[in-house]
Amino acid sequence: MRILVVEDESVMAQSLRTGLEDHGFAVDVAADGEEGLWYAAEVDYDAIVLDLMLPKINGFKVCETIRDRGDWTPILMLTAKDGHLDEAEGLDTGADDYLTKPFAFEVLLARLRALLRRAGSERPVVMTAGDLSLDPATREVRRGDEAIDLTAREFAILEFMMSRVGQVVSKTEILAHVWDFAFDGGPNIVEVYAGSLRKKIDTPFGRQSIVTVRGAGYMLDSDGG
Numbered sequence: 001m002r003i004l005v006v007e008d009e010s011v012m013a014q015s016l017r018t019g020l021e022d023h024g025f026a027v028d029v030a031a032d033g034e035e036g037l038w039y040a041a042e043v044d045y046d047a048i049v050l051d052l053m054l055p056k057i058n059g060f061k062v063c064e065t066i067r068d069r070g071d072w073t074p075i076l077m078l079t080a081k082d083g084h085l086d087e088a089e090g091l092d093t094g095a096d097d098y099l100t101k102p103f104a105f106e107v108l109l110a111r112l113r114a115l116l117r118r119a120g121s122e123r124p125v126v127m128t129a130g131d132l133s134l135d136p137a138t139r140e141v142r143r144g145d146e147a148i149d150l151t152a153r154e155f156a157i158l159e160f161m162m163s164r165v166g167q168v169v170s171k172t173e174i175l176a177h178v179w180d181f182a183f184d185g186g187p188n189i190v191e192v193y194a195g196s197l198r199k200k201i202d203t204p205f206g207r208q209s210i211v212t213v214r215g216a217g218y219m220l221d222s223d224g225g
């Protein structure tokens with residue numbers, strides 16, 4: 001297990017490093033928020049111990065930035081007892097747990113282990129619409145037990161539609177979520193992909209889950225007709 005410790009107080013940082021290494025963890029130490037963000041982007045850590053009061057970029061901002069990157073590494077936030085920023089704010093920015101200084105090392109270790117356990121057993125969220133399922137982590141799509149091969153674009157469109165099962169989504173909305181700014185075509189491209197998706201997720205199974213709503217867009221129907 002590899003842990004990133006972001007802590008500017010060198011005595012604290014060193015004692016965390018030594019303690020964690022003694023318990024079999026591999027540890028990197030970053031001395032400020034900027035360095036912490038750099039490490040977090042470079043290495044896929046199992047957990048991050050993040051001090052709140054840090055030079056350059058504070059712990060809240062670091063946490064928020066990591067989450068904005070779509071990185072869900074468990075974060076244990078360290079807060080000072082007399083800190084004016086409360087723990088609720090730490091959790092709001094995406095920290096998984098917090099610990100108030102001063103703390104016993106054993107407590108930190110226990111909290112860290114709890115976070116690692118949770119992260120390890122937690123299955124990625126699989127999206128479903130009836131017997132259609134899509135796993136954003138493994139990128140697997142299935143109708144019942146049957147695996148379906150989609151192109152990256154088809155996958156992205158289906159993922160977006162599955163996030164809004166039973167709701168009408170316009171072609172423009174799909175376009176905005178799935179294509180980047182470099183695309184200069186019109187929303188009619190969505191029709192082409194809706195057609196190719198139907199051939200993969202509906203037609204072979206005798207379903208009609210992608211419903212055309214005239215003048216409005218599409219709706220993913222979990223019953224599928």
Ligand code: CA
Pocket residue numbers: 007008009051052053054
């Ligand atoms: Ca500090």
